[in-house]
Amino acid sequence: MSVKFEKIKRQEMIKLPYMLDFYPLQDEKFTRISKFFQNLKEGKLTTTKCKSCGKLFWPPRIVCPECFFENLEWIDLGVEGELYAFTEMRLGAPLGFVEDAPFCIGLVKIDGLLISSRIDDARYEDLKIGDKVRLKIVELEDGRVFYRFFKTRE
Amino acid sequence: MRKVAIVGGGATQCGKRDAGWRDLVQEAGKAIFESVDNLSPKDVDSLIVGAGQPERFIFQGHVAPMVAEYLGITTRKVLARTELMCASGQAAIRYAWACVTTGMADVAVAFGVEKMYMPDMAEAQTNMTCVLDREWDGVNGLSAPPFFAMTAQRHMLEFGTTKEQMALVSVKNHHYSTMNPVAHFQKEVTVDAVFKSPMVAPPLNLFDCSSMTDGAAGLILIPAEDAKKYTDTPMYIIGTGQASVGNVINNLASLTEWVPLKMAVQETLRTANIKRDEIDIAELHDCFTISEIMEYEAFGWCEKGKGGKFIEDGRPYIGGKIAVNPRGGLLGCGHPLGATAILQALDIFQQFRGEVPKGRYVKDAEIAIAHNLSGAANVHSIIAYSRSLK
Numbered sequence: 343m344s345v346k347f348e349k350i351k352r353q354e355m356i357k358l359p360y361m362l363d364f365y366p367l368q369d370e371k372f373t374r375i376s377k378f379f380q381n382l383k384e385g386k387l388t389t390t391k392c393k394s395c396g397k398l399f400w401p402p403r404i405v406c407p408e409c410f411f412e413n414l415e416w417i418d419l420g421v422e423g424e425l426y427a428f429t430e431m432r433l434g435a436p437l438g439f440v441e442d443a444p445f446c447i448g449l450v451k452i453d454g455l456l457i458s459s460r461i462d463d464a465r466y467e468d469l470k471i472g473d474k475v476r477l478k479i480v481e482l483e484d485g486r487v488f489y490r491f492f493k494t495r496e
Numbered sequence: 497m498r499k500v501a502i503v504g505g506g507a508t509q510c511g512k513r514d515a516g517w518r519d520l521v522q523e524a525g526k527a528i529f530e531s532v533d534n535l536s537p538k539d540v541d542s543l544i545v546g547a548g549q550p551e552r553f554i555f556q557g558h559v560a561p562m563v564a565e566y567l568g569i570t571t572r573k574v575l576a577r578t579e580l581m582c583a584s585g586q587a588a589i590r591y592a593w594a595c596v597t598t599g600m601a602d603v604a605v606a607f608g609v610e611k612m613y614m615p616d617m618a619e620a621q622t623n624m625t626c627v628l629d630r631e632w633d634g635v636n637g638l639s640a641p642p643f644f645a646m647t648a649q650r651h652m653l654e655f656g657t658t659k660e661q662m663a664l665v666s667v668k669n670h671h672y673s674t675m676n677p678v679a680h681f682q683k684e685v686t687v688d689a690v691f692k693s694p695m696v697a698p699p700l701n702l703f704d705c706s707s708m709t710d711g712a713a714g715l716i717l718i719p720a721e722d723a724k725k726y727t728d729t730p731m732y733i734i735g736t737g738q739a740s741v742g743n744v745i746n747n748l749a750s751l752t753e754w755v756p757l758k759m760a761v762q763e764t765l766r767t768a769n770i771k772r773d774e775i776d777i778a779e780l781h782d783c784f785t786i787s788e789i790m791e792y793e794a795f796g797w798c799e800k801g802k803g804g805k806f807i808e809d810g811r812p813y814i815g816g817k818i819a820v821n822p823r824g825g826l827l828g829c830g831h832p833l834g835a836t837a838i839l840q841a842l843d844i845f846q847q848f849r850g851e852v853p854k855g856r857y858v859k860d861a862e863i864a865i866a867h868n869l870s871g872a873a874n875v876h877s878i879i880a881y882s883r884s885l886k
Contacts, residue, residue, distance in 0.1 A: 362622075366631040400746040401632045427751065429645035429697040431637050436622035439637045447642050447697075449745060456746045458633045466698055471653060488635065 363438060368486050374404045377416060382487045387421070387477050389455070390414040400455040421477040423452035423491060430466035450475055450491050462492040469493060499885060500596045501723035501730040502715050504532035505842045510711035510830045511680040517554045517611035518566060524712035524835075525567040528605065532716060532726050535603070537567055540716070542574035542601035546588030546608035548581050548833030552623035553611050563607055567714075573601045581627050582783060583868035584608065585713075585837030586877045592717045593733050593879075602719065608839075609712035610832035620708055628872055629744045640783065641705055643745075643872055645697035648786040650752045652699065654801070659699055661804030662785035663690035666703045668813060669782055669821050673828025675853040678839070680709045680830030704785040709830025713838040715845075720885060729849045731841075734863075735768025735880040737761065742874050749874075757794040757869070757876040768880035770863055772796055775880075777847060777864035778818055779840040782825040787869065788812075792820070814858055822847070822856040840866040841881065848883040 360367060368379035381388040391398045392406035393413045405412055428448035435443040446461040446469065461475060475491035482488070506527025508520050515523070529537060545560045556562070560577040564570070574595045578587035585608030595601035614620045625634035628643065651657045666685055673679035685703055693702035716726075723730035739759035741749040749755035765772060772795065780795075782788040789803035797818050798806040806812060812820035823829060823843035826836060844864040846852050867878045 364625070364630065364635040364637075366635070401629075401744060427646035427650050429642045429649065429700075431642055431697055433694055433696045433702070434621045434639065434641060435618070435637060436625050436639065437616075437618045438622070440618050442637070445637060447636050447638055447646075449646060449751075458636050458638055458745050460636050471649075 358438075364436075365482060365486050365488055375402045378402050379487055381416065382479055382489060385479060387419045387452075387489050388416045389419060391417045398454065400457060419453045419455070423450035423457070423475050423477075425449075425461070425469060425471055425473040425475055426451045426456060427471065428461055428466070428469050448475070448491070460490040462490050464493040497597050498599065499720035500593050500717055500733045501720040502717055502733070502841065502845055503723050503726040503730045504528060504535065505713065505715035505838070505845060506531050507678050507713035507835070507839055507842055508711050509678050510709050510832060510835070510839070512613050513710040515710065517550065517556070517609065518562075520611060520710060520712040521563050521566045521609055524607070524609065524714050528567075528714040528716065535716065535726055537569045540569045540603045540605050541572045542592070542595055542604040543567070543569055543571050544574065544588040544592045544595070544604065544606050545577045546585035546606070546834040546837065547577055548579060548584045548610055549623055549626070552626070553614065553620065563609070567605070567607075569605065574604065580875065580877070581870045582781070582831070582833050583837060583870040583875060583877045584834040586866070586868045586879065588834075589715065589733075589837060589841060589879060590736055590738070590877065592715075593736065596717050596719060604717045605714050606717060606838060607712070607714040608832075608835035608837060610834045611710050612708040612832060613710055617708070632744050633872070641700055642697040644784040644786055645700045647751050647790075647873070648699050648784070651786060651790065654752055655804070656801075657786070657789060657804035659691070660687055661808050662699075662704055662789065663687040664807045665782060665785040665788045666690050666827050668807065669825035669827040672822050672856045673824025675856045676824045676829060676843070679824045679828050680707060681824075681828050700784060703827075706783045706826035706831040709832045711830065711832035711835040711839065713835045713842055715838055715841055731845045731848050732882050732885055733879060734882045735764050735766070735770070736878060737763030737767060738875070738877040739763065740875040743871065745872055748872060752790070753800065754790055754794050754869070754873055754876065756874060757791065757867075760876040760878050761795055764865060764878040764880050769886075770880065774863050775818060775865055776861035777822060777844060777858050778820045779823055779844060779864065779866040780820055780825070781867050781869045782821060782827050783831060783869065785827070787873070788820065788825070791867065814856065819858045819861075822852075822858055824856075837866060837868050841879070844881050
């Protein structure tokens with residue numbers, strides 16, 4: 343008896359599922375900090391502060407872990423920060439970022455917080471610790487947004 | 497609380513293996529049970545499996561019963577998987593120890609496994625970006641190498657640590673791994689070779705970084721009072737410590753001072769009732785060269801900021817102040833996340849029994865510690881082992 347062979351298809355191209363891309367789900371159906379992303383769309387980098395104990399958080403929260411107070415206020419962090427540390431991704435970029443490499447990543451000091459971010463418009467050699475960097479907003483085709491910083495030239 | 501002994505263990509060859517996750521499990525299982533004559537899988541009542549992210553690397557969850565099945569174990573007391581990313585294996589040993597010491601288990605296997613080579617390595621790199629908080633840090637392309645690159649940059653700035661000093665850690669650990677048959681890397685490297693290896697994320701070159709590695713390993717834990725039924729030369733777990741501070745980079749205690757490691761060291765010395773200078777072997781988590789330098793400092797073998805000088809002076813070599821990573825470290829042996837801590841413990845076990853090659857044998861060693869960090873170095877876990885019970 344001969345054995346039957348049949349070629350079957352493996353779907354080679356699929357729409358990138360949300361849990362395999364890096365950017366967070368942002369609308370109110372998926373997160374209770376959708377305000378953070380709405381603020382970003384208006385050009386403002388914000389985070390939450392506890393109205394009870396005054397603690398400033400990064401990332402933004404919905405509950406203060408110090409006093410379990412839920413009444414948090416949104417604070418505008420401004421648009422300028424200072425480079426605390428940086429490097430450049432040259433080898434081993436993840437899927438979705440492979441074509442961006444090499445790209446710089448830094449820790450930006452802003453309002454006493456240390457926020458990690460892509461640092462655009464610069465190569466590693468152009469940067470030094472203490473450099474002033476400015477906020478920029480990147481917009482994804484699907485409407486989501488995220489923040490980056492870039493080195494100011496002045 | 498019962499005292500706990502390790503009476504046997506085994507490992508696969510580590511490296512870029514032409515083998516699947518299930519193959520690695522079976523190879524390690526065979527090695528584990530061949531290490532003890534009169535103990536079989538049927539005697540094991542509990543199994544803890546350390547696995548970093550099988551959901552991503554092999555698209556498989558619920559892996560603890562899968563390991564039990566492949567090892568021929570029917571668990572009657574405890575079965576679970578531990579995930580603490582780079583310290584997943586150490587979490588497995590800690591919980592297996594906790595189960596045996598409390599009487600929740602009588603014969604437990606602490607197992608660790610990771611299959612990290614994938615057809616498309618960018619997919620593997622993607623997996624590694626969920627080690628940090630993916631929505632706030634990973635989203636920026638931050639995986640371990642850029643994070644530790646920035647740690648190194650700050651350490652160099654604040655303490656004058658040099659790239660040469662960092663490279664010397666790689667030279668030492670690759671030297672020892674040439675004498676470890678299960679190690680991923682079997683060749684010596686020089687400072688020059690580290691400098692000429694491709695730049696991953698400055699200031700870290702490729703040989704400053706531990707590698708993606710396939711491997712599996714396991715240990716058998718039983719109450720110390722029963723140990724001599726199985727071997728004349730068991731190893732004992734005498735203490736353990738673990739601490740964490742924060743998770744997102746903003747909430748770390750410090751980039752250049754690993755506060756949770758100092759906390760874990762104190763807790764380990766306290767629970768083991770030992771002094772730091774009694775430690776003969778230290779298996780430290782050298783995921784990057786800068787890590788080992790900062791660990792010399794946090795353990796207190798040198799002053800804060802002098803870790804670079806410590807390696808430059810040859811102090812962490814066998815015969816120096818403290819033998820650090822005579823196994824070959826993660827830099828030389830590779831870093832199969834879930835298996836790493838098990839491999840460290842197994843090598844200490846073989847050190848105590850005099851089963852390692854002469855060139856990396858620490859003579860008359862009585863007490864050893866094994867350390868793993870995980871995430872953004874915000875978690876540090878340590879176990880203290882001894883050759884005899886005081």
